[in-house]
Amino acid sequence: MKPSLKLLAALYPFGAGAMGVNLFFASLIGSWLGWRVLTPWEAAAGGLVIGLPATYAFACHIVRLMKQAEDP
Template identity: 85%
Template structure:
């Protein structure tokens, strides 16, 4: 078993806008659900800003997943 490759900046840059958007939406809806427990509700702008931050590790994880799929496809 070889060590996994690191994702290229090109791949990360291509995935990041989608990951940041998805994380922003997820954060906003999680805050709405959290309001049932008495937590503060985030504004859409706060959720978007949080998505920009949370989108970074999500981008890295998804890019690594894409690389594993590419390596598996090349091996078959």
């Protein structure tokens, strides 16, 4: 079952924020390999993009849990 737009809209700020933070810290770890560190603005912009599929996947998981809780 697909999640509703209302659920996606409610979860998206959290998903985008989490992905932005994860992207920033991943770039810090990547600096050990000689890669450049992303600025916080670049990480936030990347989080907005990467947050879309992550939020959709998490919302699908929430819908499955809600359905499981409703079934006896």
